[in-house]
Amino acid sequence: MNSVNLDKYSDPFFLGETKEELRRIRQDFHVHPEIGLVTPRTSRIIADLLKDYGVDEVHEGVGGDGVVGVIYGKLPGEASVGLRADIDALPLKELSNHDHVSQVEGAMHACGHDGHAAALLGAAKKLASERNFGGKVVLVFQPGEEGWSGAKHMMEDGLFERFPMQEIYAFHNSSAIEPGRIALNYGAMQAAADAFTIVVKGKGGHASRPNLNHDPVIAAAHIILALQTIVSREVDPLETAVVSCCSLQAGDPRAQSVCPDSCQIVGTARTFSPEVRDLVEKRIGEISASIAVGLGCTAETDYGRFYPPCINTPEQAAFMADVAAGFVGEENVDRNYPRMAGGEDFAFMLEKVPGAYIRIGQGGASAHNPYFDFNDEILPLAASVLAATAEKRLQKLNGGGNSAE
Ligand SMILES: [Zn+2]
Numbered sequence: 001m002n003s004v005n006l007d008k009y010s011d012p013f014f015l016g017e018t019k020e021e022l023r024r025i026r027q028d029f030h031v032h033p034e035i036g037l038v039t040p041r042t043s044r045i046i047a048d049l050l051k052d053y054g055v056d057e058v059h060e061g062v063g064g065d066g067v068v069g070v071i072y073g074k075l076p077g078e079a080s081v082g083l084r085a086d087i088d089a090l091p092l093k094e095l096s097n098h099d100h101v102s103q104v105e106g107a108m109h110a111c112g113h114d115g116h117a118a119a120l121l122g123a124a125k126k127l128a129s130e131r132n133f134g135g136k137v138v139l140v141f142q143p144g145e146e147g148w149s150g151a152k153h154m155m156e157d158g159l160f161e162r163f164p165m166q167e168i169y170a171f172h173n174s175s176a177i178e179p180g181r182i183a184l185n186y187g188a189m190q191a192a193a194d195a196f197t198i199v200v201k202g203k204g205g206h207a208s209r210p211n212l213n214h215d216p217v218i219a220a221a222h223i224i225l226a227l228q229t230i231v232s233r234e235v236d237p238l239e240t241a242v243v244s245c246c247s248l249q250a251g252d253p254r255a256q257s258v259c260p261d262s263c264q265i266v267g268t269a270r271t272f273s274p275e276v277r278d279l280v281e282k283r284i285g286e287i288s289a290s291i292a293v294g295l296g297c298t299a300e301t302d303y304g305r306f307y308p309p310c311i312n313t314p315e316q317a318a319f320m321a322d323v324a325a326g327f328v329g330e331e332n333v334d335r336n337y338p339r340m341a342g343g344e345d346f347a348f349m350l351e352k353v354p355g356a357y358i359r360i361g362q363g364g365a366s367a368h369n370p371y372f373d374f375n376d377e378i379l380p381l382a383a384s385v386l387a388a389t390a391e392k393r394l395q396k397l398n399g400g401g402n403s404a405e
């Protein structure tokens with residue numbers, strides 16, 4: 001673990017005893033990881049701490065084990081800003097032997113959501129004790145990021161209707177970025193990760209008499225080749241996408257002379273904008289169906305939309321970058337960080353309200369690795385950026401200021 005000291009980059013509120021408190025909270029979450037949408041222990045501790053900190057409203061059980069806190073400011077204003085942290089762990093066996101190793105067999109915080117939760121708790125403590133803003137801050141602690149669409153569950157339980165917020169902000173740690181550096185861009189940070197299944201149906205029979213059959217294997221072969229033209233011929237060359245056919249199933253490997261009735265193609269599509277996503281979904285279906293018909297077969301496509309692309313809105317991303325630069329200096333903020341083809345369910349929230357998602361560097365082992373550990377040294381910086389983004393953004397939304405300085 002990189003032990004670089006980042007205190008000089010932090011709001012002094014988060015140093016000293018508060019830094020140690022956040023470290024203890026983070027390491028306790030790490031020792032007791034909870035997977036998916038079921039995070040009762042973590043959620044209970046979060047709710048109790050929010051109450052201890054004097055957060056005005058604490059709502060448990062939002063979309064499962066989600067927790068929402070609301071803090072009202074002491075200055076005039078009606079604006080509302082959300083801050084979100086994911087809180088779930090991964091089904092993975094931890095292999096490290098540090099003093100806060102997971103005590104839950106087959107579960108570990110291998111993506112640092114223990115640190116995200118602790119940093120947001122730190123921000124909550126400062127915001128509730130100082131209340132140096134108008135309007136309100138909505139704190140969103142969300143389980144189920146790692147493939148369970150936890151954000152969507154909270155939204156389906158009325159997150160944005162029950163707790164209206166004009167904008168929402170979040171961060172993710174990054175091992176690929178050194179501690180003390182922050183990275184983002186003003187558009188897509190993460191891809192939409194979708195899956196498709198194409199079932200090609202023909203007419204099977206004796207392979208020695210192909211004239212009597214409608215061979216679905218030949219049709220599938222043509223479909224797989226033709227699908228490659230979606231990215232190369234149909235997506236704007238300044239955009240990008242991935243269409244990968246990853247599984248092909250037909251017949252029985254022992255049946256060398258049986259033309260099967262059907263053939264199945266399974267693959268993944270990754271896109272970075274709603275327009276390209278719509279195009280890719282539409283064309284996979286159209287190309288498959290029309291090629292199949294041309295070869296005497298039929299093809300039906302089931303396109304499953306999972307996480308949408310995680311897209312920062314430019315104004316809010318620039319604002320959060322300015323806030324971050326106020327702590328680490330402009331030279332340590334990368335505002336053109338490359339988009340990544342992985343998925344992130346904060347995307348569901350950014351589809352509904354403007355906001356931004358940034359990466360805070362922490363070094364160390366890569367995420368989803370059995371040796372990963374959140375770097376506690378970045379807790380004060382992360383809490384500083386979250387709290388200051390809410391404070392300064394509320395000031396602006398309430399008409400009291402024009403910049404993040
Ligand atoms: Zn993860």
Ligand SMILES: [Zn+2]
Pocket residue numbers: 111112113145172
């Ligand atoms: Zn994560």
